[in-house]
Each structure stands twice: as structure tokens, then as C-alpha cells.
Amino acid sequence: xxxxxxxxxxxxxxxxxxxxxxxxxxxxxxxxxxxxxxxxxxxxxxxxxxxxxxxxxxxxxxxxxxxxxxxxxxxxxxxxxxxxxxxxxxxxxxxxxxxxxxxxxxxxxxxxxxxxxxxxxxxxxxxxxxxxxxxxxxxxxxxxxxxxxxxxxxxxxxxxxxxxxxxxxxxxxxxxxxxxxxxxxxxxxxxxxxxxxxxxxxxxxx
Numbered sequence: 001x002x003x004x005x006x007x008x009x010x011x012x013x014x015x016x017x018x019x020x021x022x023x024x025x026x027x028x029x030x031x032x033x034x035x036x037x038x039x040x041x042x043x044x045x046x047x048x049x050x051x052x053x054x055x056x057x058x059x060x061x062x063x064x065x066x067x068x069x070x071x072x073x074x075x076x077x078x079x080x081x082x083x084x085x086x087x088x089x090x091x092x093x094x095x096x097x098x099x100x101x102x103x104x105x106x107x108x109x110x111x112x113x114x115x116x117x118x119x120x121x122x123x124x125x126x127x128x129x130x131x132x133x134x135x136x137x138x139x140x141x142x143x144x145x146x147x148x149x150x151x152x153x154x155x156x157x158x159x160x161x162x163x164x165x166x167x168x169x170x171x172x173x174x175x176x177x178x179x180x181x182x183x184x185x186x187x188x189x190x191x192x193x194x195x196x197x198x199x200x201x202x203x204x205x206x
Contacts, residue, residue, distance in 0.1 A: 001048070004041055009085035013093045017041065039093075043101060046094035049087060050104040052080060057111035067124025070115045071169045074137055075160060081138050082145035082156045119169075126168045137163055151184050 003024040007015040017038060021031040035041040056076045063069035081087055096105055112131050119125045140163065141156050148155040158179065180188065 005086045008089050012089050042090055042093050043095050045090045046101060053108055066118040066122040067169060070119040073115055077138055078141045078160050081142045088142055129167055147188050151187050155180055
């Protein structure tokens with residue numbers, strides 16, 4: 001499965017079982033005996049990841065203070081998302097209406113709803129905060145992590161903290177986070193074309 005993850009992270013859902021077998025150095029029959037089709041592989045990878053998210057939520061629920069519990073889940077889930085470059089493709093292509101995936105999805109939804117509901121009730125997060133904000137947070141952090149993974153693997157933490165501060169969950173920035181340098185920005189987000197300038201003849205930033 002690790003070989004499949006690497007290929008999916010690089011090429012998306014178009015990867016075939018034959019390619020995975022070749023990359024892993026095993027016979028095609030070995031792969032097909034375990035996964036009869038690509039969907040079965042994606043669903044297995046999805047189940048593995050949702051098991052991790054469920055574990056992170058369960059650990060966060062053990063925190064006595066609701067705000068701390070919600071923040072812990074969001075940061076732990078963000079770290080998992082940042083480190084897993086195949087996750088977005090797997091989530092987008094899994095058969096989420098089939099058991100047991102649907103059951104795991106609903107269980108995680110209930111747990112996240114509970115963490116959010118308790119934090120809002122305790123006044124530890126802005127009153128209009130909703131579970132949808134958790135998923136949007138992870139999507140945004142994932143986008144940053146994917147673009148900066150090979151330049152500064154920890155860059156996502158700074159932007160996660162900025163969002164948490166906006167939500168009311170972060171009272172002060174953590175140590176050891178800093179903005180990307182100009183060189184890192186240029187490497188992360190390629191500059192505009194020669195025709196796009198800042199009015200001085202120099203290429204401007206996006």
C-alpha cells in the first residue's frame with residue numbers, strides 16, 4: 001500500500017494496479033488478489049486514513065477543556081493532512097456511501113460535531129464556528145502543505161495558527177514559526193509572466 005500511496009501522491013487517481021505492481025516489484029497477480037480493482041485499493045487507503053482521524057478525535061475528546069480539545073484535533077489532523085500527500089486524492093475518489101466507509105464517515109462527523117458544539121457552548125471559539133469550518137481549515141492547510149512540502153515542510157503550521165487565531169482558538173503564536181522567505185515564495189508560487197508587472201517594470205507578486 002505504501003507504493004500505491006507514493007504513486008497516487010505523484011500522479012493522482014489515474015494510477016493503475018499494473019503500475020503499482022511494477023513499481024513495488026511484485027507480480028500483478030499478487031496485487032489483484034488483494035485488490036480486485038483500483039476502487040478497492042482506494043477504499044482500503046481511505047479506511048486506513050479515516051481510522052487515523054477517528055483516533056485523533058478520540059484522543060482530543062479526552063481533553064477536559066473544550067477549546068483545547070477542538071484545537072488539538074484540528075492541529076493533529078492538519079499535521080496528518082500535511083504529511084500525507086495522497087490524502088486529498090484518496091478522499092475525493094473513495095466510495096464513501098458504501099459500508100464500512102459510510103459508517104466511519106458518520107462516526108467521525110459525530111465526533112467533530114461534538115468537539116465543535118462543546119467548544120462553542122463553553123465560549124472557547126467564536127459563536128458562529130461550525131463543523132464545516134474544521135473541514136475548510138484542513139482543506140486550506142492541505143493546499144499550503146502540498147505547495148511547500150519540498151521547500152519548507154513545516155510552513156503549514158504558521159498559517160494554521162493564523163486561522164486558529166481568527167477562530168478564537170489560538171491566544172498567542174507558537175514559537176519557531178516564521179514567514180516564508182522571498183526565495184521560498186518564488187519557488188513555491190512561480191512568478192507572473194513578463195507582461196504582469198507592479199507598475200515599475202518589475203514582475204509583481206501574486
